[in-house]
Amino acid sequence: MAFIDPRTEFAFKRIFGSAKSADLIVSLLNALLYESQPVIESTTVRDPYLTVQLPGVQHTPLTVRAKVNGGTACVIELQVLNLPTLGKRVLYNAAKSYGFQISREEVQRDINPLVALNILDFTMFEQQPEVISRFTLQEVEKGFEYPNNELALVFVELPKFNKKLAELETMADFWIYFIQNAAKLETIPEPLRQVPEMRQAFALAREETLNREEFDILQQQLFFISDQRRSLTFGREEGLKEGVEMGKVQGVREGVEQGRELGIQEGIQVGRDEGYKEGIRQGKNQGIQVGRQEGIQQGQLGIIQRLLTRRFGKLEPDVQAKLKALSGEQLEALAEAAWDFITDLELREWLNTNS
Structure with a gap:
């Protein structure tokens, strides 16, 4: 039974x-x-x-x-x-x-x-x-x-x-x-x-x-519970995806702003050379200042380039050349200022002023 x-x-x-x-x-x-x-x-x-x-x-x-x-x-x-x-x-x-x-x-x-x-x-x-x-x-x-x-x-x-x-x-x-x-x-x-x-x-x-009426009520409740559980699961999964994407963007920003204290976050994992990789590892515990200066600066440049590309699309050659000529301190200043840029014209104006 x-x-x-x-x-x-x-x-x-x-x-x-x-x-x-x-x-x-x-x-x-x-x-x-x-x-x-x-x-x-x-x-x-x-x-x-x-x-x-x-x-x-x-x-x-x-x-x-x-x-x-x-x-x-x-x-x-x-x-x-x-x-x-x-x-x-x-x-x-x-x-x-x-x-x-x-x-x-x-x-x-x-x-x-x-x-x-x-x-x-x-x-x-x-x-x-x-x-x-x-x-x-x-x-x-x-x-x-x-x-x-x-x-x-x-x-x-x-x-x-x-x-x-x-x-x-x-x-x-x-x-x-x-x-x-x-x-x-x-x-x-x-x-x-x-x-x-x-x-x-x-x-x-x-x-x-x-009886038939009681059985129907019971089945409706079981279906309702099942549907609600699926809705809750779907909502959590969608929220998790959105949270991950927001976390990636926020992680880049915090990695630049607070790199000396917290280091570069897990979202920045791919280095262009050994100096960049060393800068990331040491940044987690000691900050971006420890490591080979050239590698760290190259890592900063890579972050800024990806950030600007996401905001404005592919960067023109002259813009890329000016970015490569910036010092480490200038790259940090640009990373902070870039969040307020609305158009690439503001980026060019900043580069002309600070290069």
């Missing part, structure tokens, strides 16, 4: 947000938030899976009110795309859910603590090895908690979970493994089959139990 992917919003809400899922959501929250301790006794789901929206529309988090010493609200979000706005959206949804506990009809109602549980299908905190990260309000220097610390953010980063089936120990392990791998399985693994909540979760995840 095939199982639907819990990493899609529809599947996640079907498994954990339906009327049949009361025991499952309690088990999931206790496992991920309270180290499998029976802190949460019961829950009320305010946004059942049937309200899943179509792809391309801002999704609605699964909102759960949990009975914990008087009541705690919990917002569960499943994030599959690492978008630039993720951090702000997490804070916005948590703050909105915290504030919306009171309506005009319930002005006397107490505001319960809120935990925003975010299950991520990507790595958010690159430098931290932990699968689960918890954030609360704390004083910056001393680290003590805010007196009414009723707003918490919890992140579960699925890619950091690398345990094999035989290594699963806790209910948190079981649930993370289920969310991460259910869509890849054809049968219920034996260790998970022994846990009643796991058997129930797999039963709700059976693809054959979906």
